[in-house]
Structure formats: structure tokens, C-alpha cells
Amino acid sequence: MMDMVWLGLVVGSFVSIGAYTVLIGDNPVSKVTEHLYTGILAGYTLAINWDFIMKNAVGKVQGGQFDFILPIILSLMLFARLKPEWIWISRYPVALTVGVGMGLAMRASVLSDFVGQIQGTLLPINSINNIVMIVGTITATAYFLFTRENKGPYKYVNQTGLLFLLVAFGVTYGSTASFRFELVIGRLVDMLRPDVALYTYGFLALVAIILIYGYTTKKIPWYKSR
């Protein structure tokens, strides 16, 4: 029997190469992989959600917990969006979902994102780290006080805040670049595995032939206008 993990890696290698060809311009191979990925992900998400609903809503109603009929009805009301005259029906479950979500988030936000963060900044001035933390928090917050004119001693507070913000943006930019490398590395590790590498090189050659053949002969309809 064929090893399904290996098969997944080989198919993944082909799809990844196809997706990376977008770097040389939009092309039929990148379009195929893009649609393949979107279709598979949509199908998988639908299946997982369907399974969740069947296990945790329909299953419970069948088990005698009839209060779960209400969320099922609310969920079905969302489909009213498909007909413009019935859109108003779908607004009730949307309003309920947004309201519950906001309420739950706000209840805890004050403590975790506001009080907790202020408490985290109330540090003893006994180390360089703590001093940087206190000065950075105060000056960066002060930078956003737009009601005060930027002159006198406040100008220096403002500039220090800007400096801290620029450092933070730099760190975020560097981290984002590193994250993108890690995404590519993750794919390369699978694509260059000894039992998959030969297929990866083969797919690379195949994709190159398709793209060069299509471009030079214009036999692939997509290339005719290019």
C-alpha cells in the first residue's frame, strides 16, 4: 500500500513549486495551484464545521437537548443573505454573534489589556531593563497626545517616544522578514527530503518546460495576450 504521508509530501512539493512560480509573473501553473489550494481549504473547512455542527448541535438535539434547536435556527437564518429581499433576517444572528463576542471581549479586556499592562509597567527603577520599559511606555504613549503643541520640554518627550516607536517598528519588520523565511524553510525541508527531492527537481524541470514552451509558442491560450 502506498505511504499516504509520502504521497502528500510529493503532491505538496508540486503545489509549492507551482505557487512559487508567481514570482516570475502570474501564469497558468500558479493559477492552478492557487485554485487547488483555495478549493481544498474551503472543502476541508466546510467538512470540519459540518462535523462540528453534527456532533455538537444536531447530535445534542437528537439526544434530547432541545435548547440546541435555537442556535440551529439562528445558523439557518444566516443563509437568508443569499436572497437580497431576505437579508434582514440574517441580521439578527449577526447582531447576536457580534454582541456576544464584543461583550465577552470587553468584559476581560479592561483587566487584561488595560489594567494588566499598566501594572506591568509599574516597575522598580533598579535595572536598565526596567528604566527602558518605563521611559519607553511613557514617551511612546505621550507621542500620541495630539492636543498638546510639540514645543518646549514636551518636544524632547515626543522625539524620545518616536525613537522608541521606530525601534519597535524595526523589530516588527525584522521579525516579519524572519517569519517569511521560516515559511519558505518549512516547505523546503519537506521538498528536499531525500525520498522527495528527486520528485521536486523533476517538478521544477517540468514547470520550467511548461512555462518556456507556453511563452515561446503561445500555444497555451493564457500566453496569447502576453
Place this chain on the structure above:
Amino acid sequence: MSVIKKILNMDQRIIYLGLFIALAFPILSPVIVPVVIQDYSTQAFNFAKAIPDGSYVLIEGGNAAATHPQCGPGLTANIYHLLTKNCKLVFFSITAEPAYWTQVEIDDAIAKLPASVAKEKGVNWVNLGYLSGGESGVAALAADIRSVVSKDHFGTPIGDLPMMKDINSAKDFAAVFWWGGSEGSIPYGIRQLVGPYNLPMSGSCTTNEVPNYSPYVSSGQLKGLFGGIRGSAEYELLLGVPGPALAQAMATNIGGLYFLGLVLLGNILYLVQRMRGEK
């Protein structure tokens, strides 16, 4: 056109090709360099180490296909670590795709564990699978697990799982590990588990999200944080169980050096161009 101008206007595809080679080279010819362990990783590791043996631990698995290679080895190491401490693990995922990858990471950890360590499904660990509703779902799970999940990832009724007999809310757990990948969901755990239930929590996210969550570590709301491949590699190193992340971390370093070299080169050439009065 001068050479400097040609370099500054280089086709970006050549830069991508160079990056591709820079990242592929360390994977084809692995070179291990010493890893300096970051404070956040040490804190997270010490937090896991301090959890009393046999405790119930809640784990959110948020690694998807894209983030599995970087954060997956870390979660695998985490599962390995906690199961060797005989902890009872309950997994859930708040997005659809990670539900599958979390099980892959559980299987990876189990395959690595020595035969002497108990690792039976339903007895030592339970994967509740996908949980719908995002933050609202987390709040509901924390209040009453059975109100939102009736069967586990494999379709087994919760009531049939021996490990779930004595637990039904966040109050029954000793700690939480939030492996959020790139979901951006760590604040959900802080808002719905740390705040209301006073549950100690440690997190993991992709490298780009570390700056967003570091204030939570400074404030003590997160006990530690593993970031991306480097975080995973550090966990493997601290645990003494080398895995795939260590080799990948080297490739990230080479990619970073390549990127830094380009930034420096670009700036130097730009300055030279300005000094020569060229536009």
C-alpha cells in the same frame, strides 16, 4: 547606466533566487551552530518544568500547514515534556485547519516517547478537536466543556473518555499552553482563561507576532513565550531532545544574514550614489 544604478535597480526575482539558494543550502548541508537561548523561551520552559507531575493541562493547538514546520516541533517538544511528567493533556483548536495538525503533533510526540511513558489516548491525553466560535467558544469551553463539545476529535463521546471524568471547566486545570501559530489568538486565552480563572498560561506564536505579545510576558500575564522556529529549537535544546527545529533555525540564520547583507549593500550603494551626485 552605472554599475551602482544597475545593482540598485536589480530585478527582484534575482534577489528571490539568491534567497532561495541561501535557505536551501543549510537544509541540504546541515551545519549546527551554538544556539543562544532567549529569556522568554527559558521562562516558558521553566514554567512547564514547574507544573506539578500528574496535573491537568489545557493546550490550544493553533498550528496550520504554513506554521506547522516552525511551531510544530515546539508543540511536539511540549507534549513530550508534559507526558514525561505524567500530566493529563486536553487539546483543542479554535480554527479548522489546526485541528488536523495538532493531532499530527501529538502523534509525533508519542512516536518519540520511550515505551515506559504512559501515553494512552483518552487516559493521558484527549484531543477535543475543532471548537467553533473563536473567543466566545473559548469562554464557553472554560465555563463548561460539555456544553460546547460532546465528542472528541475522533468522534468518541466525552463521557466515554476516562480522563475527562473529573474535569469540566477551566478551574480543573493547573496550566494552559497556547500554541497560537499565526492565529493571533493568544489574547483570547489571556482574556478568557488567565483573567477570569487565574490560570497561569504560557504561549507560542510565529516570529512576527513576538513583539505583539512580549508586553504580556513583561506584565506576567504570559509566563513565557516561544517564538517561531527559534523558540521551537530552544525548547528542543532545553529539553535535551534534538528535533527538526534545530536544523531549520540554522537556515533562518543564513536567510537573516543574506537579508542583512542586502540591506547594508543597498544603503552603502545609495550613499555612494548620493555622494557622487547621481540620481
